[in-house]
Amino acid sequence: MKILHVADTHLGYSAYRKVTEDGINQREMDTYNAFKQFVDYVIKSKPDLIIHAGDLFDSVRPNNRAITFAINQLIRISETGIPFVVIAGNHEHPKLKETGHIFSIFDHIDHVYPVYHAKYETLPFKINNKKITVHAIPQCELKTQFNEELKKLKPDSAADYNIFVSHGAVTGIKEFSMNEFNELIIPTKILSKDFDYIALGHYHRSTKLASNAFYSGSTEYFTFADAPDKKGFMKLDISNGKLKHNFIELENRPMIDPKPIKCSNLKLDEIMKKIKETVREIEPREKTFRITLDDISTHIYRGLDFDEIRKLSGKAIHYEIKANVVKDGESKPSVTSKIDALAHEFKQFLESQDLKEKETILELGIGYIEKIEARDEGK
Ligand SMILES: [Mn+2]
Structure with missing residues (x-):
């Protein structure tokens, strides 16, 4: 039984100012290209089943371009006749039921099984004379609702293979949180041996959680936190109770985040020299990169030759300079991860408040904080 597990494709994502010749955001196109590579792989490798674990x-x-692209690619998959199960993740799940779910556009595509009704669904398939049951728990509005659905989860004893798919942060291991306000928590005890495979989505780094449980990771780079990762999807082969797993890497536009330049004992011209060396090593053409300056004082930072850096980085898709500034006269950095802390603090503050539309306020507030962060980082 050959299965492909993909997740976090984030179609419709866009970032930075760079546009293509047709005026479309370059990073949006890159995100489509990554998913198209996956679909090309499906057509070439003809698996028995495909699971998309959300987002x-x-x-x-x-936007309309993202919808059209998704439909066209899902039709390409549909034409192969291979079942494609896709569950809703937190990014595409509406806050209000009245909004309606974007996944309803997939309801009538043959061999495509969208799961987005905020409840546990089982999908039985007969493949190569074997019964394979996919147990899917998609994004829910409320954590309590999600927990209720998790309680119902039960492997199908009549099936030859049981696959569980869900989207959320596995608990106990802080690292698997994306720090998003509507993310759901999957308790470690769910990672049961009773399933032949557990396909998870949400955490963007491809990760093995147990011998039978994996985050496939995202198909593209979305933040500089992703920079050290490889991006792709999982290829599984289950036969006679044995699971073989492989990570299939996609060809993405490089995102480069070299080690910070320590500036504490350096003069302005020495820092500029190091920056120039780093940029040259990166070979910025068509790449996205970030230069981090640690322990730099505000007056030295203001003295940097930004025009020179811009000239050297001109062929990049995007670059940013992150300065962890030490205020003149202080020894401790004062700016490092200030924005993260602010979003976190805001979330905690709201949790303690007795408000009706907490989630909406949280979403708006975090949106503003992210905008300011992007503006500051773009300096
Ligand atoms: Mn997610």
Whole structure:
């Protein structure tokens, strides 16, 4: 039984100012290209089953280009006759039921099984004379609701193979949180041996959680936290109770985040020299990169030759300079991860408040904080 497990494709995502010749955001196109590579692989390798573990789209209301692209690619998959199960993730799940779910556009595509009704669903398939049951728990509005659905989860004893798919942060291991306000928590005890495979989505780094449980990771780079990762999807082969797993790497536009330049004992011209060396080593053409300056004082930072850096980086898709500034006269950095802390603090503050539309306020507030962060980083 050959299965492909993909997740967090975030179609419709866009970032930075760079546009293509047709005026479309370059990073949006890159995200489509990554998913298209996956579909090309499906057509070439002809697996028995495909599982998408959520966040197919980047948002609740993707733009028309993203919708058209997704439909065209899902039709390409549909034409192979291979079942494609896709569950809703937190990014595409509406906050209000009235909004309606974008996944309803897939309801009538043959061999495509969208799961987005905020409840546990089982999908039985007969493949190569074997019964394979996919147990899917998609994104829910409330954590309590999700926990209720998790309680119902039960392997099908009549099936030859049981696959569980869900989207959320596995508990106990802080690292698997994306720090998103509507993310759901999957308790470690769910990672049961009773399933032949557990396909998870949400955490963007491809990760093995147990011998039978994996995050496939995202198909693209979305933040500089992703920079050290490889991006792709999982290829599984299950036969006679044995699971073989392989990570299939995609060809993505490089995102480079070299080690910070320690500036504490350096003069302005020495720092500029190091920056120039680093940029040259990166070979910025068509790449996305970030230069981090640690322990730099505000007056030295203001003295940097930004025009020179811009000239050297001109062929990049995007670059940013992250300065962890030490205020003149202080020894401790004062700016490092200030924005993260602010979002976190805001979330905690709201949790303690007795408000009706907490989630909406949280979403708006975090949106503003992210905007300011992007503006500051773009300096
Ligand atoms: Mn997610």
